[in-house]
Amino acid sequence: MLRFTRPFAITGAVVLAASLAACGHNGAAPAPQYSGGYSGGYQTAPAYPNNPSGTEFGRVSNIEVLQGRSQGQTSGAGAVIGAVVGGVLGNQIGKGSGRAAATGVGIVGGAVAGNAIEGRNNSQEVQGYRLSVQLDQGGYRVYDVSTPGDLRIGDRVRLYNGQISRV
Numbered sequence: 001m002l003r004f005t006r007p008f009a010i011t012g013a014v015v016l017a018a019s020l021a022a023c024g025h026n027g028a029a030p031a032p033q034y035s036g037g038y039s040g041g042y043q044t045a046p047a048y049p050n051n052p053s054g055t056e057f058g059r060v061s062n063i064e065v066l067q068g069r070s071q072g073q074t075s076g077a078g079a080v081i082g083a084v085v086g087g088v089l090g091n092q093i094g095k096g097s098g099r100a101a102a103t104g105v106g107i108v109g110g111a112v113a114g115n116a117i118e119g120r121n122n123s124q125e126v127q128g129y130r131l132s133v134q135l136d137q138g139g140y141r142v143y144d145v146s147t148p149g150d151l152r153i154g155d156r157v158r159l160y161n162g163q164i165s166r167v
Contacts (some may be wrong), residue, residue, distance in 0.1 A: 059154060059157065082110035131145060
């Protein structure tokens with residue numbers, strides 16, 4: 001009876017580790033979205049009444065760096081490799097049913113650790129910028145952009161159709 005217990009425990013642990021690996025996040029992380037322009041909750045003045053084109057002028061009052069980390073994708077390979085390494089290490093511990101239990105714990109722990117390591121190695125920095133523009137006619141406009149280009153705080157800018165350009 002002891003002969004069959006150990007192989008069943010190892011097989012069960014491998015199936016459990018594979019099931020945990022299948023539950024991992026395999027979809028692509030959503031790409032950061034930077035809108036062309038929006039009224040970020042600030043009171044904004046309407047466009048010049050005599051200017052039907054909607055062009056506004058102002059000065060860049062603030063440039064804020066937006067940072068975040070996107071979650072890395074995992075393929076499951078890290079979990080499988082971790083399960084194998086954990087199972088081998090766990091099998092070196094104890095004798096009899098204690099060895100089978102240690103092997104099972106090693107497989108599960110290795111799978112979880114391997115998946116976490118793979119996800120951490122695949123994570124990436126996401127960066128953008130928030131430009132605040134104080135309008136000549138009063139109010140603010142706030143734009144989230146991937147890069148501020150050559151704009152600096154204090155630059156005079158023209159806002160037209162969601163685009164910012166230096167004047």
